[in-house]
Amino acid sequence: MKHRFPASAALALILAAAVGASPAAAQSFAITNAHLVTPGPVGEVDNGTILVRDGRIVAAGNGVAVPAGLHTIDAKGAVVTPGLIAVNTALGLVEVNSVDGSVDTKTKNSGISASFDVQYGLNPASTLIPIARLGGITHAVVMPDYDDSDQERELPFAGKAAMISLGEGGNILHRPGIGMMLELGEDGAARVGGSRAAEFVQLRQIFDLARQAPREEYPFELSQADVAALKPVLAGTMPLIVVVHRAADIRQVLKLARDYKLKIILSGAEEAWRVADEIAAAKVPVLVNPTSNIPSSFDMLGASLQNAAILKAAGVEIAIGGNDAGHRVREMRYNAGLAVSRGLPYAAGIEALTLAPARIFGVADQMGSIAPGKAADIVIWDGDPLEPLTQPTAIFIAGQEQPLISRATELGKRYMR
Amino acid sequence: MAAGKIVAVGADIAVPTGARVIDGRGKWVTPGIIDAHSHLGVFAAPGVQGHADGNENIDPYTAHVWAEHSVWPQDPVFTKARAGGVTSLLILPGSANLFGGRGVSVKNIPAVTVQQMKFPGAPYTLKMACGENPKGRYGSRGRAPATRMGEVAGFRRAWIDAAEYGRKVDAYEKKRARGEAAEAPKRDLGLETLAGVLKGDILVQNHCYRADEMAVMLDVGHEFGYKTRAFHHAVEAYKIADLLVADDVCVATWATRWGFKMEAYDAIEENAAILSKAGVCVAIHSDEQRLVQRLNVESAVAIAAGRRAGIDISQEEAIKWITINPAKIMGIADKTGSLEPGKMADVVLWSKNPFSVYAIAEKVFIDGALVLDTSDPATRYKSDFEIGQPVGEE
Numbered sequence: 005m006k007h008r009f010p011a012s013a014a015l016a017l018i019l020a021a022a023v024g025a026s027p028a029a030a031q032s033f034a035i036t037n038a039h040l041v042t043p044g045p046v047g048e049v050d051n052g053t054i055l056v057r058d059g060r061i062v063a064a065g066n067g068v069a070v071p072a073g074l075h076t077i078d079a080k081g082a083v084v085t086p087g088l089i090a091v092n093t094a095l096g097l098v099e100v101n102s103v104d105g106s107v108d109t110k111t112k113n114s115g116i117s118a119s120f121d122v123q124y125g126l127n128p129a130s131t132l133i134p135i136a137r138l139g140g141i142t143h144a145v146v147m148p149d150y151d152d153s154d155q156e157r158e159l160p161f162a163g164k165a166a167m168i169s170l171g172e173g174g175n176i177l178h179r180p181g182i183g184m185m186l187e188l189g190e191d192g193a194a195r196v197g198g199s200r201a202a203e204f205v206q207l208r209q210i211f212d213l214a215r216q217a218p219r220e221e222y223p224f225e226l227s228q229a230d231v232a233a234l235k236p237v238l239a240g241t242m243p244l245i246v247v248v249h250r251a252a253d254i255r256q257v258l259k260l261a262r263d264y265k266l267k268i269i270l271s272g273a274e275e276a277w278r279v280a281d282e283i284a285a286a287k288v289p290v291l292v293n294p295t296s297n298i299p300s301s302f303d304m305l306g307a308s309l310q311n312a313a314i315l316k317a318a319g320v321e322i323a324i325g326g327n328d329a330g331h332r333v334r335e336m337r338y339n340a341g342l343a344v345s346r347g348l349p350y351a352a353g354i355e356a357l358t359l360a361p362a363r364i365f366g367v368a369d370q371m372g373s374i375a376p377g378k379a380a381d382i383v384i385w386d387g388d389p390l391e392p393l394t395q396p397t398a399i400f401i402a403g404q405e406q407p408l409i410s411r412a413t414e415l416g417k418r419y420m421r
Numbered sequence: 422m423a424a425g426k427i428v429a430v431g432a433d434i435a436v437p438t439g440a441r442v443i444d445g446r447g448k449w450v451t452p453g454i455i456d457a458h459s460h461l462g463v464f465a466a467p468g469v470q471g472h473a474d475g476n477e478n479i480d481p482y483t484a485h486v487w488a489e490h491s492v493w494p495q496d497p498v499f500t501k502a503r504a505g506g507v508t509s510l511l512i513l514p515g516s517a518n519l520f521g522g523r524g525v526s527v528k529n530i531p532a533v534t535v536q537q538m539k540f541p542g543a544p545y546t547l548k549m550a551c552g553e554n555p556k557g558r559y560g561s562r563g564r565a566p567a568t569r570m571g572e573v574a575g576f577r578r579a580w581i582d583a584a585e586y587g588r589k590v591d592a593y594e595k596k597r598a599r600g601e602a603a604e605a606p607k608r609d610l611g612l613e614t615l616a617g618v619l620k621g622d623i624l625v626q627n628h629c630y631r632a633d634e635m636a637v638m639l640d641v642g643h644e645f646g647y648k649t650r651a652f653h654h655a656v657e658a659y660k661i662a663d664l665l666v667a668d669d670v671c672v673a674t675w676a677t678r679w680g681f682k683m684e685a686y687d688a689i690e691e692n693a694a695i696l697s698k699a700g701v702c703v704a705i706h707s708d709e710q711r712l713v714q715r716l717n718v719e720s721a722v723a724i725a726a727g728r729r730a731g732i733d734i735s736q737e738e739a740i741k742w743i744t745i746n747p748a749k750i751m752g753i754a755d756k757t758g759s760l761e762p763g764k765m766a767d768v769v770l771w772s773k774n775p776f777s778v779y780a781i782a783e784k785v786f787i788d789g790a791l792v793l794d795t796s797d798p799a800t801r802y803k804s805d806f807e808i809g810q811p812v813g814e815e
Contacts, residue, residue, distance in 0.1 A: 101680065101681045101682065102682035132680065295715075298498060300466055300467055301467045305811060305813075308813025309813075327711070338778050341779060344779065392722045412690065413689070
């Protein structure tokens with residue numbers, strides 16, 4: 005797929021960029037001689053140029069002139085993509101999984117479920133962030149989890165997710181409250197008494213209650229704050245991210261969403277391929293992990309390496325995630341490669357790491373592709389980004405060049421002889 | 422390949438008339454992939470309590486249990502591993518105990534019994550574990566070991582008992598050999614295994630993460646006269662490459678896993694490359710159900726990390742990480758792990774360079790038998806568990 009950037013539009017943008025051009029600020033530069041690979045109108049082009057001004061892309065494609073004096077990076081034909089956007093992560097909320105004090109993904113507090121909000125637990129100094137960034141990841145969706153240590157606790161919702169930036173320095177929160185987490189299926193049912201038949205009844209009761217006037221007290225260990233947190237979900241302004249596996253459960257979720265006019269995102273969804281047409285018809289996006297092909301439970305006997313490819317072919321919007329919520333998020337690009345090896349078109353593999361998650365979480369106006377007006381979240385690679393033999397050679401987040409080091413690379417250097 | 426063995430390998434080999442010829446133009450051929458650290462069959466899918474047969478975790482000293490007595494050949498993940506080119510595996514007990522029990526080397530063939538899968542002539546191995554797992558399991562239940570020093574004391578005490586047991590058995594056998602009357606000492610399954618290690622018959626596979634801890638375990642080996650065949654996981658091995666070279670100890674590790682517990686915090690992707698460069702025998706292992714399907718991709722991650730750090734790892738070197746080096750760890754390198762005349766015909770035909778994420782194992786041979794052929798779906802064996810179930814492809 006080759007797209008040529010429309011010359012007239014490019015010219016207009018260059019002129020816009022040239023007006024008031026300041027001496028090469030750190031966040032204003034050009035990347036030339038790039039093999040651009042991006043979703044959106046620019047597409048895949050050889051010998052492309054990207055103009056960045058004040059951290060934003062102002063022009064991209066062929067035939068883009070570089071203003072004199074602008075700091076220019078010659079990509080020498082290397083592949084250049086938008087920064088990757090990770091989904092299903094706990095980046096910034098976890099340091100060492102087994103060290104409770106370093107994990108902020110979940111709570112034992114019985115008054116906080118839907119109102120749990122990851123934005124307050126973020127740790128910009130987490131060593132996981134530079135390590136994920138070295139995988140070309142520039143943004144991540146950070147999601148809460150359930151604390152199941154008290155098995156008596158009724159716990160329908162895990163709480164509110166946020167979008168973070170993996171850029172160096174200070175505030176990593178990009179946008180709070182981008183979704184409400186709910187796990188259904190076998191594990192979800194276990195939290196509400198052990199049966200799906202109870203799970204969906206309870207959910208419907210909760211949604212009915214939340215639509216009514218506020219009360220002093222609520223059942224199911226819901227606090228007033230929890231019920232208030234569900235208001236945007238019921239209004240359809242905050243997506244409900246539903247972790248679900250079995251095809252029959254997916255059908256129930258689709259019905260629930262229809263009945264309550266919810267905006268939903270499916271996550272996990274190992275058996276989604278079996279109901280791909282229904283998911284497509286409902287215009288519901290799916291967050292998938294192509295490596296999840298193990299019949300780990302009776303919830304996902306149909307788990308298959310072909311899930312991503314089948315969903316995409318049916319017209320479902322998919323985003324591809326990494327191999328855990330934190331330390332192995334960087335493997336998301338290989339997972340896209342794996343899906344491509346099983347029939348997902350290459351461009352769809354790239355999109356599932358970039359523009360698709362941006363669209364799914366409502367930030368496609370800001371990120372997810374190399375296009376004028378978007379933040380300059382850009383990665384230069386030494387090969388095909390879906391291949392494990394490939395590494396990034398330069399990473400920019402909002403135009404800021406990021407260091408290509410992490411605690412792990414520093415440890416390696418110390419011990420290399 | 423003939424009669425289950427490789428007959429000849431190379432460029433100018435005359436093909437006997439009547440031999441089946443597979444055109445491999447544009448494709449890649451490697452030895453069968455070998456995973457030196459697996460729990461397939463002992464922690465089978467689905468991961469229900471009824472399938473949790475990998476850790477006899479009610480006592481830290483369980484050298485008497487054998488993983489082969491837990492292996493469920495119907496674990497559907499064996500088939501998935503085969504699709505990743507895996508032809509042999511070392512199935513180990515878990516790491517909850519100081520001595521977890523004996524591992525079993527198997528050929529990854531569809532089977533009904535473990536006896537059908539057992540690798541002919543493979544030596545026995547003993548799983549040992551240091552660090553957070555044993556002390557976490559038992560310390561939290563108010564019993565030893567609760568600390569790393571408690572673990573080492575436990576190991577040393579056990580080796581003292583094993584040495585004494587070995588002396589008794591030796592004395593009995595000497596008397597019998599001289600024709601003298603002697604009463605056989607009562608067999609002790611656990612001490613029998615440990616005494617087998619001291620004699621060099623059973624290979625030690627030691628789960629150990631931290632560099633300092635591996636160095637202590639090497640000292641324990643020196644004190645009692647046993648050799649560690651491999652440290653498993655060994656995510657800090659890059660800190661003590663010289664010690665590992667000096668003791669000729671192999672390392673079985675990952676590239677990608679890190680940070681899930683404190684002792685995995687210093688894991689780096691460069692581990693394998695640094696060790697390889699230093700001359701350590703390195704294997705990339707899985708220890709899990711998903712990764713066993715793509716040990717080739719995991720190795721590519723490790724190659725790339727090496728290159729990023731300025732260590733150029735050749736493909737010839739990296740393929741050893743998942744073939745001959747795990748074979749060495751399992752004590753079967755004279756039988757499989759490379760494409761040489763006389764070795765078992767364990768061979769994979771890949772669609773592309775196997776270090777590419779797009780490579781698919783198109784044909785997998787075990788002992789010369791075509792056990793998987795992607796052009797013939799009938800060869801995709803479904804385990805009994807999957808029969809009549811709505812399972813997915815691949």
